Amino acid sequence: MSDILIPNFGESITTATVAAWHRKDGDPVAKGDTLATLETDKVSTDLEAEESGVLEILVPEGEEAPIGAVLGRISPAAGTSNAAPEEEQAPVPPEPEKPVAPETGKDSAPTPAASTAEIPEQKPEKGTAATKQAPAGESTKTGEENTPRFIRKPMTPLRRTIAARLVEAQHQAAILTTFNECDMSAVMELRKQFNAAYRERYGTKLGFMSFFIKAAVHALKEVPQVNAKIDGTDIVQNLYYDISVAIGTDKGLVVPVLRDCDQKTLPELELELASLAEKVRNGSLSMQDLQGGCFTISNGGTYGSLLSTPILNPPQSGILGMHAIQERPVVRDGRIVVRPMMYLALSYDHRLVDGKQAVQFLIAVKNAVENPVFEL
Template sequence: AAALSPAVRRIVDEEKLDSSKISGTGKGGRITKGDALVAAQDRAASERTDTDSGTATEMAGPVESLAPAAKDGRVVRKKMSPLRRKIAQQLVMAQHTAAILTTFNECDMSEVQALRAHAQEQFTKKNGLKLGFMSFFVKATVAALKAVPAINGRIEGDDFIQNNFYDIGVAVGTERGLVVPIVRDADKKSFADLERDIADYARKAREGKLKIEELQGGTFTISNGGVYGSLLSTPILNPPQSGILGMHKIMERPIAVNGAVVVRPMMYLALSYDHRIIDGKEAVAFLIKVKEGIENPKTLPIDF
């Protein structure tokens, strides 16, 4: 078994956990701090459930008597799916371990829409798939991460780990829940490669065919609530990452440009980040860099 880091060892010792029974999600199956915290939460939840069940039965008799409304269908109790339980654990862990703060900006989508419309036919004919918006945001995000590298890092115990590679998680909603497959080395991929990866992951997610290794090891996440009509949100971190970018619905809104009121297709952007290692100035600088890339897409490494 791989040696435990000091931070993981401390949690294992304090919570009296059996490290051989913890599934490691780190590199080479290594147990991360997040894995240890989830294991501790699982055991605590199990102990609470056992205690609560025993107490309730003693006080109220058979369990069936606790929910008489269930008999006429007004209340339905069912087990959460393993995926939903895992999502719940990750979200609670994120809230408990990070100092999450969100900052906002907005971007004018006019130039990206025009460029995409102009290139769409040739791009589709050449690559066999459509040019979407997500590839532009991945490219703009990589540029922003290079400009503000702390957001591409993470905390591990008492150490700060700086990632000098760009594995970008792209959140995909399915009927079973939200999953975040990883686009590896996004900085080295063409727009067509990015669109192909994203489309393949979306298909696998819908079919429930994603492999565990396709969901592990990302350095930053992008979530697009706009596909569901969300105008604004505060996305939650995907541990142990330190940042997540929220995209939203494109809406035509009046804005001031050179002293005149014009109507433009606008999108709100949100960056949630771990304030323990990222200052507000850095978070704002990151969002401005993303905004610049989207509003001036020709500054991105366009390859189509």
Template sequence: MTDISVPTLGESVTEATVGQWLKSAGDTVKRDDVLVELETDKVSVEVSAPEDGVLSEIVAKEGDTVEIGALLGRVNAGGSAGKAAPAKAEAPAPAKDSKPAAKEEAAPAASGGKMTDVVVPAMGESVAEGTLSTFLKKVGDSVKKDETIAEIETDKVALEVPSPADGVIAELVASEGDGVTPGSVIARISAGGAGASAPSASPASPPPPAAKAAAEGAPVSPSVRRISTEAGVDPSNIPGSGRDGRATKADALDYVNNAASKASSSTAVTESRAPRDIGPREERVRMTRLRQTIARRLKEAQDSAAMLTTFNDVDMGAIMDLRKKHQDSFVAKHGIKLGFMSFFVKACVNALKEVPAVNAEIDGTDIIYKNYYDIGVAVGTDKGLVVPVVRDSDDLSLAGIEKYIADLGKRARDGDLTIGDMQGGTFTISNGGIYGSLMSTPILNPPQSGVLGMHRIENRPVAVNGQVVIRPMMYLALSYDHRIVDGKEAVTFLVRVKEALEDPERMLLEV
């Protein structure tokens, strides 16, 4: 008998809520099968089976609050699987609990075929839920193992859900547009081509419960409790879209943000009013989860940071001459064109080393200084703005940066970016110039304290050595969090970027 305990959940995290058991007592499990999901105020954690055997006992129930090291259940290794099997074959046995009964009715409906659940995969650190955007298969369709069955859209990336086995789609448990969490079942596959019997499985699974208020006895998770406490709202008033009507972290954030919007007279008119009727030449389209998250995060940045922008201009002539002189040989050697962005990344890294506050972040009453330089590069896609990160930019050459950015840009446009590609940036560069922008004030990407805005290059008359000449000039804009970055530091940073770009040879030689 092996105990299943709550693992270490990260620094300063002392408890979690049991979110969902993916296996029932008596189920046969394999080593590393996900048994249960735990939700903390920061992340969702999957707890796996330590060995092959049978889940003999579930100690902590869904909704229970558990501490680190607490007992969740037990796995019985060895020959106990045979004892558990008859319990499943007896129809009356599960009558004590209506939930397991619903799951076990699916097996007879498959006419003897083994029923396999299709579950939502892990979506990455801090991503607790997504939206089921598309089913690529319907009930009765044959599928192969690893064939994509559905697509899930999170607030950061789109995920593909592969088939766990060969067989036939017997049941679609979730519907397009539903909110789903890691480990939740969205469909079931019957082995052996038993798709014709799929309709009989449908009545056995009740439709997902409609969103209801957490006040109806649903437990409150640590993340919801923390968010509601910080916002000064009653967690029982938060409508829940999770399992059994429980409020999720996303529900709490939406509720708090909507409450804040209604409290503001400037936004109450547009956000708190009921949907209006549309005219014959209008079209109403639901915002994607990515667009909703972009809107929320940008508004949060404005509300939380003391954001200020300082400007300068830079003569791009030296870099343009350098690119023109060496472009052919650069392409021949590295297989990629020498663009402007690599120079800007290098210039920003040099300036960040001199002004570390711009590369830092605020954590409560502390400042975290980062001695690494992961530069986010804003990329526009059909679905919205994403900010993939160029890791360890200070260790890359110009060619290395150009290849890194080209790869990120391609994957962003193809929808192939992962959560890891967009996490952990320390500073962001946004190039509005590719769209023709002359000047703008970029918005911070929290928790970062600085973002540099690039703009279009324009020939303008400037004074050089007492003479008016026409030079290719670009406006630069640095938006920064004035809580951590002083005006002197912000101006110094921007001046150092300007100096590096106007004399790139010195920057590259580090003199």
């Protein structure tokens, strides 16, 4: 017999939700069969059978369990002989319907059984029509059109977990946000100049995110307090620069990690971003893709957001919010000119990062973006 355990998904993930069982309790399974889909606030993953046998489910669909919990067991294949007799005896329950037949004379037993079953169902429906209005699409008043006023549906396991993690992040950290803006003229000019060459040489575009990743690395080196985290009563100072990038999906937000960003060029970052984006699209992200980030960048500008206050990605102490680029009047050398401007937001854990350090960090990002000297 082997236990089916919730695997370790990495730091900051303590529980997972059973999104779906792909086999039923008592079903025979073969080694390698997909048994269940687990979801966390960051990723969903499938569990496969490590041996052949009979499945016993201990944690039902939709329930959350801690890392390492036993979701079910696989009994040896010999156990299937014990399950078979129980299934063969399943037809026995219909016998209690026989006493119903004498009450209806010559009529067959199934007809009165069906009619008596319908009567108690009708009464509660009449008494609770208002509460069942949306699912049934019924109206509470005679003569009204049968147009539902609302639709009620359960939250998906992933959405429930995301909601819990966001509230947890707000409760565990002293989150504060500081703002600035940066002139995107230099970056946009570089993109215009090198985009065609990038596509021809590397097969990918020169995007904005790679510039901000390099700018964030520069700022983390300038203000190392942001590249740290609180662990109990200790401060853990990171000496590496693995940057998490938030990517929106139909199911929710996932935050894959780009490793050693301080050692990579813009083309290398763009290629790695493209690879991660493809994994997000086809659902093939691994846990290694999501673990170990020390700082997060979120680009709400892709959806048209002008300004926001991003929420921390625990246990990290900082997250940078990018926003939409807008042409705005600004003053340059005493003259009013139009420039493509972007608002930047830095949310940080005020328990660890002081306001002065947060402002210095955001100014370092701004300066690096406005005066890019990264290897193209």
